[in-house]
Amino acid sequence: MNKKDILAGEHFLNGDVACAEGAIAAGCRLFAGYPITPQSEITETMAHRLPTIGGFFLQMEDELASIAAVLGGAWGGMKAMTATSGPGFSLMMENLGLGIMTETPCVIVDVQRGGPSTGLPTATSQADMMQARWGTHGDHEIIAYAPASPQEMFDQTIKAFNQSERYRQPVLVMADEVVGHMMERVVIDPDKIEIYPRRKPSVPYEEFLPYRGGADMVPEMACAGEGYRVHVTGLTHDERGYPDLSVESQDALMHRLIGKIRDNADQIIEVEEENIRGADVVLVTYGIAARTSLRAMELAEQKGIKVGMLRLITVWPFPLKEVRKIAGAVKGIVVPELNLGQIVREVERAAAGQCPVRLVGHAGGGLHRPEDILTAIEEVA
């Protein structure tokens, strides 16, 4: 990959464009997508940029095709991404599962808008968070980022690519309309960008088992035409990749697929802590909701309430340990999110009754009023 293809320097970008540039900086040279607001600028930026740097842009016939092409592209040896919003995210669910089952590295961006159904095509929400976690059928683990600024759209898209290669799994970037459309300064230094390369086979064809996990349970990946003659299937398979529909095989495969994320969760989970120590109340929040929460923190501090914040950078896997520790040390936890109660359930589970947990929900279409978050802080303080 060529460093000169990266948009180096300081720029004033919207979150969607920053996301596309992050993908290019991460080495993504295949994008397949379908237009949908509020992510269209990602697709349009890719359409504009990829042909100029020898990448492939594919506008597919729908989102079912977009994600399928991304999975195919990954097996063709490329880094590939698709981006969508609510309705398109729903259409991608089956093949997200194929990506998990076949251990295919790729990135899926969901710039969330209000739902269900067509909902609020041009306005924000964070109501796909549980769909991200459980939208595809069957048991599985997932990795999902929640960017809160255009800079994070850039940075976290790169991280998503790296984690997808590291753990060989589709990784989600769960943005929202406001972060997608807000314009801010984005600083890009190509020398500081680290790339996790594809985990290529370390043994010859005769010894290679495409679905045997290494020490971290993640297998090496042989792509099409590399001479490893791999069979890739969404059926339950053995270490050779061959269908084996036995209870034993399902047990071994599910334990490895789930284990490779669960057992490495400490290395995947990323949070940002602010003023947690000595706080009476801690806000547990993510994405754009964390930014409106900052104003609520200021207002609470003016009233003499000590407030901290745990911002989830990765929402999945959920930072259970971190939240549990906080719950044991504070008077209450407040969870602002742009839905009527999704991540708050995880927070309650983690808090396990140690302190009150208060949701500050919002049905979507706009952002929280900091005063509403303040009221909740005052109630639990």
Place this chain on the structure above:
Amino acid sequence: MMKRVATKPEPKVVADVHHPLEHYFRNERLPHIWCPGCGLGTSMSCLAAAFDHLKLDVDDVSVVSGIGCSGRLAGYMRPDSYHTTHGRALPFATGLRVALEKTKPGHKVVVFSGDGDLFSIGGNHFIHAARRNIDLSVFCVNNFNYGMTGGQVGPTTPLGSKGTTAPYGMFEHPFNLPYLAASSGAPYVARWTTLHVHRLQQAMEEAIQKRGFTFVEIIAPCPTNFGRRNGLPTGLDEMRYYREEAVIENFADPKDAEIIPGKPFIVGTFVNEDKPDYVAIYEKFVADHFGVTVK
């Protein structure tokens, strides 16, 4: 824990006797799961014979399938093979083929799947892949029904034919696949039956060699689910039907390629023309305008 007992007899292995095409198969996966008299084994042999005749190295081709009895072919063939989701073989193959232009130019991608997979749940992908002229060789086994799930009717089931979801006979009109492929823009369209093994093999070779979206419909028996309910209970009955009713005619108007039970139907090459494929158009544009290569 209870161990499952294998119900399939172990294949008898004769030492030092080799099948001339065995390097194209995952022999450790054979015998296959297909029923006696099924057209899928014949179709798979034709594909391997086509590879062999073209001297195509196992490592220079990938096979992509959807889901169904036909979709199981990917699991038996030695090349890199991808058994994807129901209906999505074509968009998966599109991404794979495009990526291979960068990582391994010249690598072939074959899509092998069923009529339900490619034309019902995946129908939209078919017309768009053909329209884009993605360089894929697409082989569809048309057995007039959903074999895998137990003989339900599908988009190619002839009017009046029976299936488990049409116990009184099919009320809908079927697709005429060569007509659909041709009008979607495919530059190569052919149809053969599993009786016409040499011509089928030849058509597969032509399709693999030709750059662009090439399509071969393979009319094949599914005695277990379709034939049994429609007066053709064995594979042999179906072969007789092909021998009596299939009329070889090259470059016929695909509009005339309808299949009506008990009546003659056309087999042959319908379309064979040259047309730049998606990747070729894209590559030329980016080279001319941006001075870059996708390789």
